Amino acid sequence: MGLSGISLLTTTYSLILQHQSLLLCLRAKGFGLDLKKDMEGVDYLSDERKKAQFDVEAMKIAWAGSLEAFQLSDRMAKLVANDPAFEKFTRPMLGRKELIKNTLRKAAHGWKLIVDLRLTEEEAKWLRLYIDEPAYTDLHWGMFIPAIEGQGTEEQKKKWLPLAKKMQIIGCYAQTELGHGSNVQGLETTATFDPQTDEFIMHSPTLTSSKWWPGGLGKASTHAVVYARLIVGGEFHGVHGFIVQLRSLDDHSPLPGVTVGDIGMKFGNGAYNTMDNGVLRFDHVRIPRDQMLMRVSQVTREGKIMQSDVPRQLIYGTMVYVRQTIVADASKALSRAVCIATRYSAIRRQFGSRNGGPETQVIDYKTQQSRLFPLLASAYAFRFVGEWLKWLYTDVKERLAANDFSTLPEAHACTAGLKSLTTSFTADGIEECRKLCGGHGYLVSSGLPELFAVYIPACTYEGDNVVLLLQVARFLVKTVSELGYKKPVGTTAYMGRVASLMQNNCAVQTAEGWLNPGAVVEAFESRAARMAVRCGQQLAKYENPEEGFAELSADLVEASIAHCQLIVVSKFIEKLQQDIPGKGVKQTLEVLCYVYALFLLHKHQGDFLATGYLTPKQASLANDQLRTLYSKVRPNAITLVDSFNYTDHYLGSILGRYDGNVYPKLYEAAWKDPLNDSDVVDGFYEYVQPILKQKLRTAKL
Numbered sequence: 166m167g168l169s170g171i172s173l174l175t176t177t178y179s180l181i182l183q184h185q186s187l188l189l190c191l192r193a194k195g196f197g198l199d200l201k202k203d204m205e206g207v208d209y210l211s212d213e214r215k216k217a218q219f220d221v222e223a224m225k226i227a228w229a230g231s232l233e234a235f236q237l238s239d240r241m242a243k244l245v246a247n248d249p250a251f252e253k254f255t256r257p258m259l260g261r262k263e264l265i266k267n268t269l270r271k272a273a274h275g276w277k278l279i280v281d282l283r284l285t286e287e288e289a290k291w292l293r294l295y296i297d298e299p300a301y302t303d304l305h306w307g308m309f310i311p312a313i314e315g316q317g318t319e320e321q322k323k324k325w326l327p328l329a330k331k332m333q334i335i336g337c338y339a340q341t342e343l344g345h346g347s348n349v350q351g352l353e354t355t356a357t358f359d360p361q362t363d364e365f366i367m368h369s370p371t372l373t374s375s376k377w378w379p380g381g382l383g384k385a386s387t388h389a390v391v392y393a394r395l396i397v398g399g400e401f402h403g404v405h406g407f408i409v410q411l412r413s414l415d416d417h418s419p420l421p422g423v424t425v426g427d428i429g430m431k432f433g434n435g436a437y438n439t440m441d442n443g444v445l446r447f448d449h450v451r452i453p454r455d456q457m458l459m460r461v462s463q464v465t466r467e468g469k470i471m472q473s474d475v476p477r478q479l480i481y482g483t484m485v486y487v488r489q490t491i492v493a494d495a496s497k498a499l500s501r502a503v504c505i506a507t508r509y510s511a512i513r514r515q516f517g518s519r520n521g522g523p524e525t526q527v528i529d530y531k532t533q534q535s536r537l538f539p540l541l542a543s544a545y546a547f548r549f550v551g552e553w554l555k556w557l558y559t560d561v562k563e564r565l566a567a568n569d570f571s572t573l574p575e576a577h578a579c580t581a582g583l584k585s586l587t588t589s590f591t592a593d594g595i596e597e598c599r600k601l602c603g604g605h606g607y608l609v610s611s612g613l614p615e616l617f618a619v620y621i622p623a624c625t626y627e628g629d630n631v632v633l634l635l636q637v638a639r640f641l642v643k644t645v646s647e648l649g650y651k652k653p654v655g656t657t658a659y660m661g662r663v664a665s666l667m668q669n670n671c672a673v674q675t676a677e678g679w680l681n682p683g684a685v686v687e688a689f690e691s692r693a694a695r696m697a698v699r700c701g702q703q704l705a706k707y708e709n710p711e712e713g714f715a716e717l718s719a720d721l722v723e724a725s726i727a728h729c730q731l732i733v734v735s736k737f738i739e740k741l742q743q744d745i746p747g748k749g750v751k752q753t754l755e756v757l758c759y760v761y762a763l764f765l766l767h768k769h770q771g772d773f774l775a776t777g778y779l780t781p782k783q784a785s786l787a788n789d790q791l792r793t794l795y796s797k798v799r800p801n802a803i804t805l806v807d808s809f810n811y812t813d814h815y816l817g818s819i820l821g822r823y824d825g826n827v828y829p830k831l832y833e834a835a836w837k838d839p840l841n842d843s844d845v846v847d848g849f850y851e852y853v854q855p856i857l858k859q860k861l862r863t864a865k866l
């Protein structure tokens with residue numbers, strides 16, 4: 166290395182020393198330099214932590230939901246973090262086969278822990294979360310078992326659930342096909358009843374009927390809940406779920422008539438490629454009649470279709486359950502990205518140095534705050550709306566068990582809408598966190614590229630986000646059209662006050678006036694009601710409602726977003742009306758709640774202005790208040806992300822390390838890259854040296 170290289174390095178290191186004054190001796194491998202090494206065990210963020218204006222331990226409990234939930238999650242996080250079998254830093258460098266084998270190994274080790282330590286289902290769920298590697302087990306526990314629980318008869322549950330829960334069979338959820346995903350009624354796989362043998366014949370009549378995408382199907386599953394067109398007596402009777410064995414329980418080979426495999430590599434390194442999303446075709450595969458999930462409809466021995474008093478929509482019930490869990494996961498993924506970006510923003514310094522003093526921490530730039538703090542506030546908002554949605558789902562489940570189906574449409578609209586809202590925002594938020602970390606955010610060791618790659622399909626799976634918002638729109642349009650004779654309840658109760666929401670305008674006169682939950686909720690209610698009513702009025706102009714719906718669908722999607730944002734804002738405010746113990750905890754959450762609401766109001770001010778609820782002056786006052794709120798978040802930023810209680814293992818990020826010891830660890834990690842195993846790159850003699858040594862014939866070059 167030449168002198169200029171060495172002086173560049175020395176300058177870099179003097180900068181590091183300037184930023185983190187406790188570096189003592191770093192060995193620069195490959196450069197023959199003996200540089201100073203950092204002091205392990207030093208907390209570079211301790212000054213930040215001293216600024217906290219609230220009780221961090223109490224905030225951890227508020228985030229977890231209860232002391233018991235906190236302790237359980239903390240125990241599982243540490244169990245995983247302290248077990249070398251769950252190492253994950255090499256994951257992005259593994260080839261596909263190694264990657265899948267590694268995932269199978271981790272899943273087996275996880276299962277061994279679950280059995281040996283006799284973990285409860287709740288503990289096992291957290292254990293899988295902290296193992297932090299998408300695997301067939303997600304679909305087995307997250308969809309296969311819930312599908313049987315929700316759509317199976319008591320007899321079917323008795324037969325299949327013990328096998329599945331002991332993992333004596335492995336299942337997946339095979340709904341989507343090559344040709345159809347969103348349009349479930351358009352699925353082509355057939356299940357034809359044969360009264361001679363009392364069996365269903367599962368068949369894939371076309372290429373496009375091949376099942377395509379189911380997670381765990383490609384290589385792991387022995388069974389699947391397969392969604393297919395029920396054909397009895399030559400007639401189509403809707404799409405239903407069937408339990409089908411795919412592979413031998415002895416040697417795992419596909420059963421006769423079953424063609425099954427993996428669909429190939431997906432976006433990103435490591436990331437979702439640990440999952441064996443699969444393709445499946447049936448060639449007249451026979452299954453016993455009692456393997457059709459029969460809670461909704463039954464096929465008798467004689468080939469008669471019997472409808473129970475359960476609505477047909479219950480066939481979609483597993484999706485309601487999973488969408489609810491996806492909302493909870495959104496807060497986890499967003500909080501994780503925000504934790505990384507916040508800690509790094511406090512470590513990173515750029516510009517502003519005077520007289521050789523330290524430069525400005527980038528977290529102190531107002532632009533950084535205006536991008537980062539709304540994401541932090543959203544992580545908390547999604548956490549609380551997720552908690553509420555879990556309650557709503559549990560309530561619906563209990564009602565369904567008692568044959569009360571009245572709240573199913575609202576549960577469907579809420580889970581579909583909030584799944585869409587939270588996953589779209591989180592996917593964008595993770596990418597924003599990468600940008601907030603500047604160049605280093607693009608390194609795999611920042612943890613952000615893999616998190617992004619794993620997360621973005623959440624905008625598509627379990628229902629494309631636009632398709633789901635259109636479902637919310639149908640629910641809203643129906644609610645508006647029934648206003649004259651039916652009192653709206655639940656999350657649409659505000660529509661009952663539609664006359665005043667259409668007439669009254671915002672009364673806020675000062676920036677402080679926005680620090681009022683009533684004013685905030687009314688603003689969001691008025692915007693949502695006015696947008697829904699406007700869509701209803703527009704739709705009424707069309708003779709054919711379906712044609713009108715299609716024509717206005719972009720506006721309908723915006724009205725749905727307004728309705729869903731209202732739900733998140735009001736559930737955050739409702740949460741703050743509860744008792745939240747701990748010094749300063751409630752006050753700090755109040756600040757975040759206002760940040761969330763006023764950030765949305767600022768971002769969507771076009772809606773609030775166009776519907777005539779706000780004046781430009783009032784919108785501008787909201788923005789003034791937002792700036793003040795950012796200053797209130799600033800001293801608490803690091804401890805607010807500490808309150809997520811994430812281990813360094815789970816975060817998987819050098820930039821987000823708890824101790825903030827970023828630069829030495831980034832430097833160290835670079836040297837662990839296999840490319841740095843040798844000084845001279847493999848291929849040099851074949852491909853580089855000949856160029857260097859070439860004798861040029863054209864003098865001009």
Ligand SMILES: CCCCCCCC/C=C\CCCCCCCCCC(=O)SCCNC(=O)CCNC(=O)[C@H](O)C(C)(C)COP(=O)(O)OP(=O)(O)OC[C@H]1O[C@@H](n2cnc3c(N)ncnc32)[C@H](O)[C@@H]1OP(=O)(O)O
Nearest residue numbers: 297298299303346347349478481577615616619626627628
């Ligand atoms: C750094 C590394 C980090 C690692 C991190 C690791 C952590 C782990 C990470 C990830 C693991 C996560 C695991 C997640 C796994 C992914 C799982 C994905 C699984 C899937 O995708 S399964 C397939 C899902 N498919 C869909 O969602 C299809 C979407 N389509 C539909 O839902 C419907 O078909 C439709 C609603 C769009 C259909 O519309 P339409 O044709 O109009 O519908 P109809 O059939 O006619 O029925 C309309 C009628 O039914 C009502 N309704 C519709 N859906 C439901 C429902 N779900 N529940 C109740 N009711 C419903 C609808 O309102 C209509 O009612 P009405 O007639 O108006 O009264």
Ligand SMILES: Cc1cc2nc3c(=O)[nH]c(=O)nc-3n(C[C@H](O)[C@H](O)[C@H](O)COP(=O)(O)OP(=O)(O)OC[C@H]3O[C@@H](n4cnc5c(N)ncnc54)[C@H](O)[C@@H]3O)c2cc1C
Nearest residue numbers: 338339340341345346347378379380622625626627628631
């Ligand atoms: C990582 C991953 C895992 C998955 N896991 C599973 C699994 O385990 N089991 C399973 O069965 N499936 C699974 N899926 C499939 C998934 O559920 C579907 O991909 C999803 O439901 C979207 O359907 P689609 O692919 O048909 O999209 P399409 O419907 O083809 O969407 C394409 C575009 O068309 C638009 N569009 C479609 N319909 C309308 C409409 N009516 N109005 C306006 N716009 C519309 C969409 O907004 C989108 O922009 C998985 C998918 C992924 C990516």
